[in-house]
Amino acid sequence: MKANKFAGKCVTCDNRVDASAGFIKREDNRWVVYCVACVPDRKVDEERKLTKGGRVFMPYEPDNIGLVRTFPGAKFCGEEKPVYWQVSLEEQDRIRVLEIADSLALDVDPDLRINEEMDGVTAMAQDAGLYPFQVAGVQWLNKRKRAILGDDMGLGKTVQTLYSLDYCASVLVVCPSAVKYNWAEEVERWTPHFNVHIIRKKSEFRLPESASEIVIVSYDMLPKHFEDIEVEKGKWESQLSDTEKDTLADVTLVCDEAHKVSNWKSLRSRRVKGLGKACEKVWFLTGTPLLNHPPQLFGILSAGDMVQDTFGGWSKFTRCFNAYKGRFGWNWGQPTPEVSGYLHRVMKRRMKSEVMTDLPPKTFQTLVVDGANSSLIKELDAAWEEWKDVITSELPPFEEFSLIRKHLANAKIPAMLEYVESAEEQDAKLVVASAHRGPIDALAKRDGWEVITGNTPSHKRQEICNRLNNGELKGVGLTITAGGTGLNLVGASTMLFVDVDWTPANNIQCQDRICRIGQTSDNILIATMVIDHVLERHIHDLIDIKSRLIYNAIDKMLTAKVTQSQSETEAEYLARMEAIENIAAEQEKQRAETDKQRAKERVKGLLTRERQRATLPELRLTKERKNTILDAMGYMLSVCDGAESRDDKGFNKPDSCITRILARTEFETANEWRTMDRILTRYHRQLSGRFPVLFEKDKITA
Numbered sequence: 001m002k003a004n005k006f007a008g009k010c011v012t013c014d015n016r017v018d019a020s021a022g023f024i025k026r027e028d029n030r031w032v033v034y035c036v037a038c039v040p041d042r043k044v045d046e047e048r049k050l051t052k053g054g055r056v057f058m059p060y061e062p063d064n065i066g067l068v069r070t071f072p073g074a075k076f077c078g079e080e081k082p083v084y085w086q087v088s089l090e091e092q093d094r095i096r097v098l099e100i101a102d103s104l105a106l107d108v109d110p111d112l113r114i115n116e117e118m119d120g121v122t123a124m125a126q127d128a129g130l131y132p133f134q135v136a137g138v139q140w141l142n143k144r145k146r147a148i149l150g151d152d153m154g155l156g157k158t159v160q161t162l163y164s165l166d167y168c169a170s171v172l173v174v175c176p177s178a179v180k181y182n183w184a185e186e187v188e189r190w191t192p193h194f195n196v197h198i199i200r201k202k203s204e205f206r207l208p209e210s211a212s213e214i215v216i217v218s219y220d221m222l223p224k225h226f227e228d229i230e231v232e233k234g235k236w237e238s239q240l241s242d243t244e245k246d247t248l249a250d251v252t253l254v255c256d257e258a259h260k261v262s263n264w265k266s267l268r269s270r271r272v273k274g275l276g277k278a279c280e281k282v283w284f285l286t287g288t289p290l291l292n293h294p295p296q297l298f299g300i301l302s303a304g305d306m307v308q309d310t311f312g313g314w315s316k317f318t319r320c321f322n323a324y325k326g327r328f329g330w331n332w333g334q335p336t337p338e339v340s341g342y343l344h345r346v347m348k349r350r351m352k353s354e355v356m357t358d359l360p361p362k363t364f365q366t367l368v369v370d371g372a373n374s375s376l377i378k379e380l381d382a383a384w385e386e387w388k389d390v391i392t393s394e395l396p397p398f399e400e401f402s403l404i405r406k407h408l409a410n411a412k413i414p415a416m417l418e419y420v421e422s423a424e425e426q427d428a429k430l431v432v433a434s435a436h437r438g439p440i441d442a443l444a445k446r447d448g449w450e451v452i453t454g455n456t457p458s459h460k461r462q463e464i465c466n467r468l469n470n471g472e473l474k475g476v477g478l479t480i481t482a483g484g485t486g487l488n489l490v491g492a493s494t495m496l497f498v499d500v501d502w503t504p505a506n507n508i509q510c511q512d513r514i515c516r517i518g519q520t521s522d523n524i525l526i527a528t529m530v531i532d533h534v535l536e537r538h539i540h541d542l543i544d545i546k547s548r549l550i551y552n553a554i555d556k557m558l559t560a561k562v563t564q565s566q567s568e569t570e571a572e573y574l575a576r577m578e579a580i581e582n583i584a585a586e587q588e589k590q591r592a593e594t595d596k597q598r599a600k601e602r603v604k605g606l607l608t609r610e611r612q613r614a615t616l617p618e619l620r621l622t623k624e625r626k627n628t629i630l631d632a633m634g635y636m637l638s639v640c641d642g643a644e645s646r647d648d649k650g651f652n653k654p655d656s657c658i659t660r661i662l663a664r665t666e667f668e669t670a671n672e673w674r675t676m677d678r679i680l681t682r683y684h685r686q687l688s689g690r691f692p693v694l695f696e697k698d699k700i701t702a
Contacts, residue, residue: 003078004033012038016319021076036076037062047082049107050097056085056106064104070341072096072309092144096344125163128190130156131517133355138163140348146282146306148258150349153287153512158183161254161285162191170208170247172279174272175256177218178482181458183256187214207247219260219268226271240278248278258284259505261303262296273303287512288505289347294321294332297343306346327637327663352515362515365527369415372531376411379404384535408536409436409499412529416498417442419527420475424448429468429492430475433483433510439498443477452478452487465489469518480510489513493521497528504543621673628693629673632680633659635690650686655679 004024010017011032022035034040048058056071058064068074073088087097089112101108125138134156141147141164149157165171171194173183180198187196199205199217208215228236240248253276255261261269276282284304290297298317301307311317318324320342322333343349372380383404416432416439423430434440437453444451450464450473461483467473469491476489480501492514500507515524530536636651637659651659658679665672680687681694688695 003076008033010035010038020078023078036060037065048105050087050101050109050112052109052111054087054089054097056087056101057082058104058106066336066338067100067104067341070338070345071100072345092147093345095140095143100341121163121166125160128163130159130163131355133350134160134163137348137350141283142166144283144346145280146276146304146309146346148284148286148289148300148304148306148343148347150286150289150343150347152349152351153509153516155350155352155355156517157285157287158186158256159190161283162187162194164283165191165194165252167193168211169252170211170250171214171252171254172208172275173214173216173254173256174219174222174275175216176260177220178458178461178487179256180216180218181462182487183214183216185462207244208251219272222268222271222275224267224271226275227267228270228274228277238274238277240274245278248275249280251279252281252283253279254283254285255304256285258286258300258304259288259291259296262291262299264299264302269299269303273305276303276305288509289343289349291505292503294323294335295330301346304346309346310342362511362524362526365525367415367419367527367529368532369412369529370532372408372411372533376407377533379407380533380535384533384538404535405499405539406436406438408531409434410438411531412498413439413442415529416496419496420446423494424474428494429471429473431468431489431492431495431514432475432477432498433480433495434477434498435480435501436499437479440477440479443475446474448474450476452476452483454479454482456482461487468492478510478513480506483510483513487513488516488518490516490518490520493519493523494525494527497526500528500540500543502539502543507543621670625677625693626667626673628691629676629680632687632691632694633676636680636683636686651679651683655682 002024003020004017004022005019007019008017008022008024009015010022011034013035015035017033017035022033023039024031024033025040026032050056054073055077056068058068068085071085071087072090072093073086075086077084077086087093089097094112098108098112121142122135122139125135130138137149137151137160141149141160149160151157151160175183184196184198187194193212195210195213197206197213197215199215199221202221202223205217205221205223206215225239228238238245253272255272261272263269264273282304284300286300289300294317298307298311298314301310307313307317311320318330320336320339322336323330325331420430420432420443432439432443440451440453443449450467452461452464456464464473464476465487468476468489471491473491475492476483478487495511495514497507497510501510511524511526528540530540637656650656659676662672662676667673667676677694680691684695
């Protein structure tokens with residue numbers, strides 16, 4: 001048996017085995033691949049150590065293999081005996097390597113321990129009175145060329161970044177326009193030796209021109225030529241001039257609220273990526289590295305050129321999220337336990353509950369309000385009846401769904417004002433948040449209140465924060481997207497959500513405007529208003545599901561389980577693997593059958609609805625018509641994914657969801673064919689020219 005030189009599939013568990021990550025063995029005149037977990041006849045080496053050369057020796061422990069894989073630069077070396085893992089000992093990786101080694105109770109070579117004597121930037125941070133966890137963040141960030149500081153909101157990512165900079169650094173800070181002036185204030189407060197220049201107009205953009213200068217610019221003011229251009233398929237070329245490249249070679253690029261570049265197709269993301277390639281260092285700051293869907297996390301890593309250091313590429317990223325490419329695009333599952341460990345190769349993340357035990361805890365309260373009149377109740381009932389089979393992780397048509405949510409928010413305004421009056425009577429400072437403008441506009445008319453919306457200038461936002469924290473205001477109202485980042489509102493200890501944002505991370509960011517360093521209250525109250533209707537409660541349930549996915553991917557860390565090693569016999573080992581494989585196969589079979597049966601049951605109701613909508617009589621299902629139905633369905637799904645509803649192409653959102661349900665039935669009955677046909681015949685403008693058979697009268701009989 002020897003190490004595999006090429007990637008393959010494990011003959012036992014059928015999992016992919018990367019090159020040099022498993023073994024090959026000749027059996028029945030052919031070579032077969034085994035992953036580390038399934039290799040038979042293995043020998044247990046009781047030694048547990050990390051050598052000066054970066055070699056990890058330890059017994060095979062199934063519970064810990066995932067954590068071992070997350071060592072920076074981890075590579076399994078099975079050609080020598082005993083086998084070992086080679087890990088990176090680069091200075092920027094050393095802290096993370098030692099963290100994992102200590103977790104696994106490895107005997108670490110003393111020469112690998114970081115010198116206890118602090119370097120200059122770390123000593124400055126400690127002398128400035130930063131918290132110990134912030135000093136550790138400075139020590140970590142200063143050593144990295146490319147990194148994500150992913151601390152929970154309110155833990156001082158800005159001050160850690162400023163103290164991580166070399167004393168004479170040239171810095172370009174890219175941030176949302178709402179926090180440009182906040183950055184300038186923080187620089188003046190913590191590192192006044194830096195000269196600060198704020199870019200106020202796109203035409204005034206410039207790079208740092210000297211040492212110890214920080215240029216602050218918003219994302220939308222980055223020049224277009226920062227984007228790389230594709231000269232050939234797969235080959236990209238920079239548009240930067242030689243002068244710009246020379247300047248940027250000494251620049252540290254800091255991107256605040258880096259989740260703003262999560263869409264790798266956006267111009268903003270492409271400009272940051274092109275700019276970052278030329279910079280000496282690239283540091284991303286975000287408390288929400290995964291906003292909503294796993295591809296957004298990949299987009300952030302791609303923009304910062306950190307994919308290779310974490311997951312290695314798109315293929316491994318999809319495997320880590322149990323994703324597969326189905327007929328209608330990528331389907332994403334729950335992340336594997338290793339995902340958080342891979343991310344921590346380039347990311348440092350601490351939660352308030354871990355490092356700021358003296359911060360007040362959050363108390364969550366749901367306020368069921370009676371604000372819906374009979375007209376709104378009828379609208380909600382009708383919407384739920386129409387969409388209850390469609391709303392899973394998908395949404396109904398965007399415009400209709402947004403309109404209903406707007407009506408729900410406005411219906412809560414009387415209850416909101418009653419809550420506000422009660423808070424004023426108790427002289428309790430309050431922050432009111434809403435995803436819609438209606439409730440916030442109502443607050444703007446009250447004495448002693450200020451509001452923050454997308455129309456509020458950056459300098460005005462900072463002024464409002466200062467007035468609330470100084471006790472000059474009764475409260476502040478803000479829209480979640482406009483006021484969810486870059487604001488410090490610790491003068492209040494209660495936040496009322498009139499309604500919430502569909503993206504869970506935006507709601508969390510908004511909560512942490514009042515739960516951050518500087519908060520002196522003993523408790524933080526987060527109250528959320530909910531109208532007692534099944535549709536709105538279902539919306540909150542879906543948001544909770546998304547929140548759990550984010551937690552599993554970003555915050556749930558692998559922990560080592562170190563016990564006395566005991567070898568299995570080969571028979572015991574193979575029996576255990578066979579049992580696991582059988583259970584997984586049976587579960588997959590049951591899941592597929594359940595999905596199919598559920599889809600078939602839904603089709604009965606869908607067909608009734610489509611018959612009521614259709615103006616055509618019953619159709620005759622000829623072979624030609626069936627083939628045309630499949631071709632037309634494929635065409636509609638291929639030209640648009642349902643997100644665009646006005647381009648004369650593709651299904652609208654409900655029909656796209658219904659088509660996915662129908663596809664799972666495999667069109668085994670006439671009812672399923674008829675339902676699909678009814679849907680297609682509604683798209684006369686898109687399909688009549690390409691698929692006339694669907695609309696020919698002589699093909700249809702009563």
